[in-house]
Amino acid sequence: MGITVRNLQKRFGDFTALDNVSLDFPPGELVALLGPSGCGKTTLLRVIAGLEHADAGQVVLQGLDVASVGARDRQVGFVFQHYALFRHMTVFENVAFGLRVKPRRERPSEAAIREKVHELLKLVQLDWLAQRYPSELSGGQRQRIALARALAVEPKVLLLDEPFGALDAKVRKELRGWLRRLHDDLHISTIFVTHDQEEALEVADRIVVLNRGHVEQVGSPQDVYDHPRSAFVYEFLGAANRLPGTVAGRGFVAEGAAAPIEVDADFAGPANAYVRPHDLQLWPVGEEGHRDGIAVDVRRVIPLGGSVRVELEARAGGALEAELDRDAWRALSLQVGDGATAVPRAVRVFPAR
Structure with missing residues (x-):
């Protein structure tokens, strides 16, 4: 019916x-x-x-x-x-x-x-x-x-x-x-x-x-x-990191980021970008080719069985979360208190309200 x-x-x-x-x-x-x-x-x-x-x-x-x-x-x-x-x-x-x-x-x-x-x-x-x-x-x-x-x-x-x-x-x-x-x-x-x-x-x-x-x-x-x-x-549909920043042209510059992230946006001005924890990549500070992300510090590491949730603090202010599998986390050799670079892979941008 x-x-x-x-x-x-x-x-x-x-x-x-x-x-x-x-x-x-x-x-x-x-x-x-x-x-x-x-x-x-x-x-x-x-x-x-x-x-x-x-x-x-x-x-x-x-x-x-x-x-x-x-x-x-x-x-x-x-x-x-x-x-x-x-x-x-x-x-x-x-x-x-x-x-x-x-x-x-x-x-x-x-x-x-x-x-x-x-x-x-x-x-x-x-x-x-x-x-x-x-x-x-x-x-x-x-x-x-x-x-x-x-x-x-x-x-x-x-x-x-x-x-x-x-x-x-x-x-x-x-x-x-x-x-x-x-x-x-x-x-x-x-x-x-x-x-x-x-x-x-x-x-x-x-x-x-x-x-x-x-x-x-x-x-x-x-x-x-x-x-x-x-x-x-x-x-509402899942865990999300909110990144305040600005859209200009086809780029979004997050607060604390050194370079813009390419985005598909039909507006310009103040904006919030959203990225899922599993789409936030982590790299050790100074890693070649990954210097343009967001500067963060590792605050807490939470094992979740086959994956790891990493709580981060952005140097420009604000909390972020990354989620990655155990092997990828071990390969980074990061500890609580270490600095890192967070690089968003998939971003959605909406006007700031």
Whole structure:
């Protein structure tokens, strides 16, 4: 089912949660709504589901304006962050619940309900837990049961509100891969809310970045990461070093740098350049051919398994971070307190504000 939202406005008192939001969600896509707390992502999800009503604008599901259609009749499955399973019901009864409360004329037979529930429990790989209660399950298992319950009523759209937010990092990573594989099998139009950049980049077909009720950027994970349209998007999508300086012609001169860095900019004047830690190369002071970078001092070295994060202090002021693999770090023979030269490899430049 395709989903379109047009010019959505939603306020809570003096707070604007959605400010003229318009988006298209093609059928069968897995789309991530990504942004910081308070950006409007959960409000947008709840408006699509019919759990909140917009002050203005339209929600169109499969060509139909659903303003007057209640949440129950929108054919939407909703999974909350905190599972919302019925504690007094077994796993089987939780999954069967949506089928059993259907109007009599639409309700499947008891045999059909049993068959459907067992099919869904096999789909989420938890059929062996059918007679357990929620209190006897792990967090990851509860969330998979909540997803099975949402799928039981055969929704046209699946909406997930930070589905893995209450889980530990290892379980989150496992469930991300599982959700992606499940979506590839089912092809249900799915929108999920997250503030976890890695989660969005790994799982989604498309990412919508929201900020203060506005849509900042829409695109594939690779496009949004490689071609951010604003400093906000760049900084939100991962660790970033900000270099204040000036754009003149096709060059950016960072404060503390001896020479300009070639950049693709359509403006001139005060600017901030951004570079990812893994795109900041380090060289010993005076290394031939690398004297035009930024003069820095090594302040802290943090081992991260197969890589090393190096915290730096620019001689002109300001903190920077570099990340490189262990062998590359060892080859530099640098110690805490040593001077070095930091050379940005890939830079994005935005006007200073």
